Amino acid sequence: MKQVFDFIDANRENAIEALKKLASQPSVAATGEGIKDCACLVKEMLEQIGANPKIYDIGDGSPVVAGEIKSKRNSGKTVLFYNHYDVQPPQPLELWETPPFVPTIKDGKMYGRGVADDKAELTGRLKLTEAFLKVTEDVPCNFKFLFEGEEEVGSVHLAEYSRKYPEIFAADAVIWEFGGVDPKERPIVNLGVKGILYVQLTAMNATTDAHSSLGAIVENPAWRLVGALNTLKKDERILIRGWYNDVRPFTKKELNLIEAAPYEAAALKKELGIKRFIKDMDVRQAKMALAGKPTCTICGLNSGYTGAGSKTVLPRDAFAKIDFRLVPDQDPDVLVRKLRAHLTRHGYRDVKVTYSEGEKAKRTSSDERIAINARDAAWEVYEKKPVIQVSSAGTGPMFVLKAPCVAIGGGYSSSKAHAPNENVRLDLFVKGMKWVASTVDKFVDEGSPRH
Amino acid sequence: MKQVFDFIDANRENAIEALKKLASQPSVAATGEGIKDCACLVKEMLEQIGANPKIYDIGDGSPVVAGEIKSKRNSGKTVLFYNHYDVQPPQPLELWETPPFVPTIKDGKMYGRGVADDKAELTGRLKLTEAFLKVTEDVPCNFKFLFEGEEEVGSVHLAEYSRKYPEIFAADAVIWEFGGVDPKERPIVNLGVKGILYVQLTAMNATTDAHSSLGAIVENPAWRLVGALNTLKKDERILIRGWYNDVRPFTKKELNLIEAAPYEAAALKKELGIKRFIKDMDVRQAKMALAGKPTCTICGLNSGYTGAGSKTVLPRDAFAKIDFRLVPDQDPDVLVRKLRAHLTRHGYRDVKVTYSEGEKAKRTSSDERIAINARDAAWEVYEKKPVIQVSSAGTGPMFVLKAPCVAIGGGYSSSKAHAPNENVRLDLFVKGMKWVASTVDKFVDEGSPRH
Numbered sequence: 001m002k003q004v005f006d007f008i009d010a011n012r013e014n015a016i017e018a019l020k021k022l023a024s025q026p027s028v029a030a031t032g033e034g035i036k037d038c039a040c041l042v043k044e045m046l047e048q049i050g051a052n053p054k055i056y057d058i059g060d061g062s063p064v065v066a067g068e069i070k071s072k073r074n075s076g077k078t079v080l081f082y083n084h085y086d087v088q089p090p091q092p093l094e095l096w097e098t099p100p101f102v103p104t105i106k107d108g109k110m111y112g113r114g115v116a117d118d119k120a121e122l123t124g125r126l127k128l129t130e131a132f133l134k135v136t137e138d139v140p141c142n143f144k145f146l147f148e149g150e151e152e153v154g155s156v157h158l159a160e161y162s163r164k165y166p167e168i169f170a171a172d173a174v175i176w177e178f179g180g181v182d183p184k185e186r187p188i189v190n191l192g193v194k195g196i197l198y199v200q201l202t203a204m205n206a207t208t209d210a211h212s213s214l215g216a217i218v219e220n221p222a223w224r225l226v227g228a229l230n231t232l233k234k235d236e237r238i239l240i241r242g243w244y245n246d247v248r249p250f251t252k253k254e255l256n257l258i259e260a261a262p263y264e265a266a267a268l269k270k271e272l273g274i275k276r277f278i279k280d281m282d283v284r285q286a287k288m289a290l291a292g293k294p295t296c297t298i299c300g301l302n303s304g305y306t307g308a309g310s311k312t313v314l315p316r317d318a319f320a321k322i323d324f325r326l327v328p329d330q331d332p333d334v335l336v337r338k339l340r341a342h343l344t345r346h347g348y349r350d351v352k353v354t355y356s357e358g359e360k361a362k363r364t365s366s367d368e369r370i371a372i373n374a375r376d377a378a379w380e381v382y383e384k385k386p387v388i389q390v391s392s393a394g395t396g397p398m399f400v401l402k403a404p405c406v407a408i409g410g411g412y413s414s415s416k417a418h419a420p421n422e423n424v425r426l427d428l429f430v431k432g433m434k435w436v437a438s439t440v441d442k443f444v445d446e447g448s449p450r451h
Numbered sequence: 452m453k454q455v456f457d458f459i460d461a462n463r464e465n466a467i468e469a470l471k472k473l474a475s476q477p478s479v480a481a482t483g484e485g486i487k488d489c490a491c492l493v494k495e496m497l498e499q500i501g502a503n504p505k506i507y508d509i510g511d512g513s514p515v516v517a518g519e520i521k522s523k524r525n526s527g528k529t530v531l532f533y534n535h536y537d538v539q540p541p542q543p544l545e546l547w548e549t550p551p552f553v554p555t556i557k558d559g560k561m562y563g564r565g566v567a568d569d570k571a572e573l574t575g576r577l578k579l580t581e582a583f584l585k586v587t588e589d590v591p592c593n594f595k596f597l598f599e600g601e602e603e604v605g606s607v608h609l610a611e612y613s614r615k616y617p618e619i620f621a622a623d624a625v626i627w628e629f630g631g632v633d634p635k636e637r638p639i640v641n642l643g644v645k646g647i648l649y650v651q652l653t654a655m656n657a658t659t660d661a662h663s664s665l666g667a668i669v670e671n672p673a674w675r676l677v678g679a680l681n682t683l684k685k686d687e688r689i690l691i692r693g694w695y696n697d698v699r700p701f702t703k704k705e706l707n708l709i710e711a712a713p714y715e716a717a718a719l720k721k722e723l724g725i726k727r728f729i730k731d732m733d734v735r736q737a738k739m740a741l742a743g744k745p746t747c748t749i750c751g752l753n754s755g756y757t758g759a760g761s762k763t764v765l766p767r768d769a770f771a772k773i774d775f776r777l778v779p780d781q782d783p784d785v786l787v788r789k790l791r792a793h794l795t796r797h798g799y800r801d802v803k804v805t806y807s808e809g810e811k812a813k814r815t816s817s818d819e820r821i822a823i824n825a826r827d828a829a830w831e832v833y834e835k836k837p838v839i840q841v842s843s844a845g846t847g848p849m850f851v852l853k854a855p856c857v858a859i860g861g862g863y864s865s866s867k868a869h870a871p872n873e874n875v876r877l878d879l880f881v882k883g884m885k886w887v888a889s890t891v892d893k894f895v896d897e898g899s900p901r902h
Contacts, residue, residue, distance in 0.1 A: 030760070154761060194664065198761040207724030211869075212774045213645065213844035214719075215748030216740035217728040222749035222771075223684070230681045233674070268665075273658030277668040289667035297666030298673035299764050303752035305772060309481070310605065310649040310807045312774050312846075313750050320673075321756060323663045323763050356761045393664035395763075418662075 001380075001438055007131040008433050015127040015433070016110070016426060018045070022085075022119045023103040023112040029086035029153045035062045042085045042122070042147050049129050051145055056165055061157045062086055062149025066168040069129065069143045078142040079370075079440045080171035082401060083122040084151035087114030088418045095420035109423040116415035118177045120424040121432070122147060124410060125175070128437040140441045144171055151177070154198070154357040155397035162400050171403045173370035173443060175436055176396070180411030180428060182387060183264045187378035187435065190407035191371055192291075192363030192391030193398050195326030197335050198299075200354040201228060201343075204317040209304065212312040222303040222318040228348040229320055233296050236278060238324075240342040243294065243335065248328045250292055254390045257366060261387050263287050267413075290393040295325040325395065332358030362398035363391055364405050370443060374406040377438035381431055408435055452831075452892055456885050458582040463881055466578040467561070469496070470880070473536075473570045474554040474563040480537035480604045486513045493536045493573070493598050500581050502596055507616055512608045513537055513600025517619040520580065520594045529593040530821075530891045531622035533852060534573040535602035538565030539869045546871035560874040567866035569628045571875040572883070573598060575861060576626070579888040591892045595622055602628070605649070605808040606848035613851050622854045624821035624894060626887055627847070631862030631879060633838060634715045638829035638886065641858035642822055643742075643814035643842030644849050646777030648786050649750075651805040652679060652794075655768040660755065663763040673754040676769040679799040684747050687729060689775075691793040694745065694786065699779045701743055705841045708817060712838050714738045718864075741844040746776040776846065783809030813849035814842055815856050821894060825857040828889035832882055859886055 008015075022045070027038035039055055042065045046053035051067030065085070071077075090100035090113045098104040103112035110120075125145070132139045146168055150156055162169045181187050203221035210218055232239060250258070265283045269275065277286055299322065304315030326332060336355045343351050364371060366388055378386035398405050410432020416422045459466075473496070478489035490506055493516045497504035502518030516536070522528075541551035541564045549555040554563035561571075576596070583590045597619055601607055613620045632638050654672035661669055683690060701709070716734045720726065728737055750773065755766030777783060787806045794802050815822060817839055829837035849856050861883020867873045 196763075198763070200761075205725060208722075210723055211845065212748045212750050213741075213776060213846070214723075215746040215774065215776065216744045216844055217732060217737045218723065218725065219729050220748055222752050225752075226677055226680045226749070229677045271659075272661055272665075272669060274656060274669065278670050281668060286668045290664075293667045295666040297663045297671055297765060298677070298754065298769075299663050299762060299766070300756040301673050301676075301752045301754040301766075301769060302757035303749065305751040306753035306757075306770075310651075310772060310774075311750060312647075312649070314748055315750070315752075318749075318752060319757075321761060323666070323761075325664060325666065393667055394662065395664070 001441055003135045004131045004437055004441070005434050007135050008128065008430060008437070011127070011131070012430055015123060015429070018127065019110065019115065019120055019123040019429070020103045022123055023110070023115045024101060026101050027086050027114065027149065028089050029062055029150050030089050035086065035149055038085050039063045039065050039149060045126050046145060049126055049133065051143070053145070056161060056168065058157055058160055058164060064149070064161050064168070065147045067145045069139050071141045072138045074141040074444055077443060078144055078171045079443055080144040080146055080169070080174045080401065080403065081125045082146050082174055083125065083177045084118050084148045085122060086149040086152050087117065087119070088152050092420060097421055105426070108427060109425050111421055111423045113422055115424045116411055116422050117417035118151065120429050121177055121409045124429060124433040125436060128433045131437065141443055144168065151396070155359070155400070158397045158400045169401060171401070174401045174403050174405040175440065176398065176405045176407035178411055179407045179409030180432065181382070182262070183267045183413045184262070185382070186262065186384050187382045187386045187408070188389050189371065189374045189378060189386050190389040190392050191366060193361060193394060193396045194391060195330060195332060195359050195361035195399070196357055196395040197324040197326060197332035198322070198357035199336065199339065200319050200321050200356060201225060202317060202319040202352040202354065203228065203350065204352070206316045209316050210314040212314045214314050218314055220314055222315050224348070224351060225303065225318040225320060228343060228346070228351045229298070231342070231346045231348070238294060238296050240338050242338055246329045246331065247294065250390070253366065257388045257390050258287050258291055259284065261287060261389060291389070291391040292327050294327055294330065297323045297325070299323050325393070326361050328361045328363055331360060359395055359397055360399040361391070362405065368404035370404050370406050370439070373442040374408050374439045377435050377442060378408070380438055381435045406439070408439060452889055454586045455582045455888055455892070458586050459579065459881060459884050459888070462578070462582070466574060466880070466884070467877060469578065470561065470566065470571055470574040471554045473574055474561070474566045475552060477552050478537050478565065478600065479540050480513055480601050481540050486537065486600050489536050490514045490516050490600060496577050497596060500577055500584065502594070504596070507612060507619065509608055509611055509615060515600070515612050515619070516598045518596045520590050522592045523589045525592040525895055528894060529595055529622045530894055531595040531597055531620070531625045531852065531854065532576045533597050533625055534576065534628045535569045535599045536573060537600040537603050538568065538570070539603050543871060548872055556877070559878060560876050562872055562874045564873055566875045567862055567873050568868035569602065571880050572628055572860045575880060575884040576887060579884045582888065592894055595619065602847070606810070606851070609848045609851045620852060622852070625852045625854050625856040626891065627849065627856045627858035629862055630858045630860030631883065632833070633713070634718045634864045635713070636833070637713065637835050638833045638837045638859070639840050640822065640825045640829060640837050641840040641843050642817060644812060644845060644847045645842060646781060646783060646810050646812035646850070647808055647846040648775040648777060648783035649773070649808035650787065650790065651770050651772050651807060652676065653768060653770040653803040653805065654679065654801065655803070657767045660767050661765040663765045665765050669765055671765055673766050673769040675799070675802060676754065676771055679794060679797070679802045680749070680771055682793070682797045682799070689745060689747050691789050693789055697780045697782065698745060701841070704817065708839045708841050709738050709742055710735065712738060712840060742840070742842040743778050745778055745781065748774045748776070750774050776844070777812050779812045779814055782811060810846055810848055811850040812842070813856065819855040821855050821857050821890070824893040825859050825890045828886055828893060829859070831889055832886045857890070859890060
């Protein structure tokens with residue numbers, strides 16, 4: 001690996017230039033801006049390393065770009081790199097210190113929309129592949145690249161792609177799109193994500209807003225919504241019948257890993273400006289909740305007049321956007337039916353449920369070979385004990401990939417992904433490439449391929 | 452009165468021109484646009500009828516314009532005309548069929564922002580005064596004109612004006628700023644208004660929005676708000692301790708008047724596209740509720756992400772705008788303290804209450820001379836039995852005026868006040884002038900002045 005690492009170091013500027021070019025190309029999934037152009041650019045990048053890329057399309061939405069490089073010496077095993085070329089919208093623009101699509105280097109960081117999430121990771125994986133090819137004239141096992149363009153809008157078509165094009169999803173292990181170090185610069189080997197059920201609850205009554213003096217006789221959908229919401233959760237427990245039926249408890253090993261993992265609770269509290277967590281929970285309880293607690297979070301509330309001052313209006317409708325985070329083996333398709341039945345049972349049949357996003361949770365065992373490889377490689381590159389994270393509190397379409405997944409990479413906790421002034425630290429960009437390179441290098445052929 | 456009515460008919464076009472000129476002058480209290488210019492224009496209009504107007508100012512906000520004409524033959528009694536020259540903002544502009552500040556006549560109606568609320572009434576009262584002066588060289592009793600410029604933002608300084616300039620408020624009777632006919636063209640003699648307590652409840656936690664995956668450990672202010680709201684009202688009854696203590700029951704006479712009054716429930720249901728009222732109440736119950744039920748209405752709800760699709764955010768704050776309508780003798784200053792105590796008692800001390808508007812209710816007895824005059828004049832002008840309305844469901848600063856008030860005028864139920872395409876029917880504009888003229892003509896001196 002020494003030579004591969006040296007190549008990565010020697011070609012640092014070249015990798016930075018490639019990232020700069022990719023980050024200059026807008027690719028906003030929410031609006032479609034630049035998506036098709038970015039897919040072409042990513043295809044070009046895959047062509048440059050000889051990965052024989054193809055663009056896969058299933059009608060609406062952003063295309064998937066996928067390619068493969070066969071290993072000469074270890075063609076029995078395949079690692080898949082899952083990344084995404086789409087980015088969050090750059091708004092609010094006025095809070096950016098540099099233009100979001102003019103990647104700008106300052107103090108060892110590159111600023112721009114999408115640089116952290118996920119263009120540095122995507123670029124890094126191509127550049128580490130190039131390093132293997134230049135130094136060894138081979139890759140350590142088969143490399144597959146699966147780059148989607150809808151991750152920021154809930155990977156709405158990814159499961160459909162996996163059914164239509166199973167060959168581009170088949171692998172023995174997956175390197176997930178994100179990863180990096182914690183606030184104390186410890187590398188995190190992340191092994192899972194929570195699932196999600198995202199819904200909108202809408203209450204409606206009149207066809208038009210009315211004068212609020214009519215509140216004496218005309219039903220108010222905002223009150224209906226408040227009443228319906230109030231039946232969902234009490235004392236931090238979700239009250240929907242059967243909600244916890246399919247929750248798989250932590251294994252003894254998972255519990256031990258969670259206990260052992262450090263968590264920078266004080267740093268988070270400081271960042272958010274809060275004094276305590278829910279119910280004054282301690283660090284251990286917080287870690288357990290982040291990794292394994294099903295949640296029900298109001299992400300948005302809207303009804304009637306929300307401007308400055310007072311306006312006397314009786315709203316025609318009211319809605320809440322709600323994010324339920326799920327754990328293995330909860331199924332969003334099952335749970336949305338339980339939610340609807342719950343509302344009906346409580347007399348809120350009129351409150352409409354719009355199901356906008358559903359993804360299952362996924363966890364990979366820490367005993368999986370790729371997990372062990374990632375941990376060992378982290379020691380090597382960072383010279384620090386890695387943190388093994390049983391599950392992120394966040395969500396991604398990991399469940400679509402059947403093989404074991406590890407989420408590792410070059411990120412850090414102040415990258416402001418999804419926010420203005422998103423950035424990557426260039427030192428970690430390079431270290432992340434080495435970490436991933438070393439992880440896959442250890443993933444040698446040890447038996448018959450699973451795919 | 453015949454000659455006065457003839458003069459009003461003969462000078463119809465002149466009155467329409469005066470209204471057109473006034474409605475061409477923007478005067479948006481919410482933004483301040485055109486307010487000072489409009490005050491000058493109104494002063495000029497008062498000068499033209501010899502009312503010796505003055506502009507009264509107490510610092511910030513819109514000035515009050517007031518004037519007076521003494522009666523030669525009945526100087527012992529004074530009628531005050533309360534109107535306002537400010538208007539609602541014209542937004543949403545795209546829904547207007549003609550420009551809001553270019554008054555446009557079409558099919559016997561004049562369209563424009565503020566034509567109905569309240570510039571036709573204001574203009575009409577000056578024009579009927581002119582008719583008296585031209586025909587009789589006198590006015591039937593002393594006329595006072597009190598024109599404020601903040602009615603559309605809750606008459607925030609009117610009580611303060613009344614303390615600082617009591618002389619411009621003193622009168623024996625008041626002709627209120629609005630009035631007109633119901634959907635069946637019956638004239639309505641309105642004798643009261645509800646009060647209001649308008650507050651914003653705000654829950655806050657972090658200093659910044661967070662990723663919603665943190666819902667497992669970080670308290671969500673939207674849930675706090677929903678919980679707090681849910682303690683306020685149940686089954687259409689306000690649960691705040693002592694809320695109903697000062698509610699004055701209807702008198703036998705008021706009950707009879709409410710029973711006797713027609714109410715076009717079907718027309719309202721059709722307009723709003725609703726099938727039923729709250730709890731399936733019937734017309735009698737609806738009339739009682741509109742005139743005398745204290746209400747608690749959510750006018751606005753806001754938290755986190757409210758755009759299209761899904762965004763996974765844990766909001767930093769959440770607020771609700773709430774309009775409590777009050778009845779005699781509830782006092783908003785007392786009730787806001789009860790609301791705060793209620794939230795504290797229920798564990799929601801952290802939910803902030805911002806008190807933005809408070810007005811008491813007011814009712815005038817149907818036995819008052821001015822009420823009887825208005826009823827008799829309505830028969831005369833419309834040749835129909837008038838509807839006596841004990842109280843409007845809406846609110847206005849009537850309580851600031853100590854004298855008996857009647858709300859009569861030239862409005863109708865489809866005038867779209869506060870909405871795009873606001874309009875006045877020109878036939879009713881003229882009839883309303885006659886109605887008011889005849890009402891004040893009957894208000895002759897019968898004793899010593901009260902002021």
